[in-house]
Amino acid sequence: MTPSAAHLASVRTPLLDWYDRNKRDLPWRRTKDPYAIWLSEVMLQQTQVATVIPYWERFLARFPTVLALAAAPLDDVLSGWKGLGYYSRARNLHRAAQEVVSRFGGKLPSTAAELLSLPGFGRYTSGAVASIAFGEQAPLVDGNVARVLSRLFEVEGLPGDREREATLWELATLLVKGERPGDFNQALMEHGATTCRPENPLCLLCPVRTGCVAFRKGRVDELPPAKVRAAPKKLTLALAVWAHADTLLFAxxxxxxxxxxxxxxxxxxxxxxxxxxxxxxRLTGALGAGVKLEAMLGTVKRQLTHRDLTLRLYRVSGPLRPTRSAAFQELRWCTPSEAATLGMSTAMQRALEAAMTALK
Known part of the structure; x- marks a missing residue:
């Protein structure tokens, strides 16, 4: 699919003008710091803007530079990420910061091609950072952009279809060429987030509806077709609440x-x-040490994106206190206050709180 120059122009200029008038005042849009922009892009993956803002501000205060992030222990980084979910993002952020220091002298590389060589940098993140932070004419496609382009250019196919994805990236590459590529990419994303929405799109307020094929043909509600989501899988975990003196066992x-x-x-x-x-x-096998179940302390339920999670809390004891296990990277006996500094998911934090309440 190669749209005409006139079609591309009917999208690019009006969308940039609209963005200048209507863009949300977000804190990462007030900085030119590539590290801060990169951090915002990583946090915004799978996470709503309103949730990200306070996390972004706290994380930047705690790790203000790439050097500070690279030098920090992973536990500190994961602790600063607590509550945001998708923790592989934080691990990749930390690894990438260390590579930026070792390979690029502590400064993020300025091209999408170089950024793509860093952990956690896929095609989208590389394009976003290269265009927004460095002004490179690098394309990006996320969920919002895919929806906008699908409607503007009547791109068929289900999300994830290879031919569809290739077409979307080709269109994004054509559109980003011109002045202010970073602002244009943000305009595409902003338009998808606020106007060209999945449901009830605001077509009458759309600055590019005259160039929108789906609007002209009455197909806005059909494009893109909804992706069928699989029902969340049920997952049940038994948690060992093993107390000794003032400590609990953590893994x-x-x-x-x-x-x-x-x-x-x-x-x-x-x-x-x-x-x-x-x-x-199961618990004996996981800990590599004999375990005796003494009491059921309670249950914590959490709804994750792809799982219905049930955590069952058991007070346990045993003849030998384990200090290592093949099933875990590390075992550690900690007081609850020491445990507060560890990188722990929200689900496990709730389980710990329930266990502490039950043990009182």
Missing amino acids: RRADSGLFGGLWELPAAEVDEDATEAETTL
């Missing part, structure tokens, strides 16, 4: 998978209808 997960790299009350996956004997076996 750090492997970097991959759910809650990767984060700390928790040691957990093992169990069947929804697991007996106490089966639960004992």
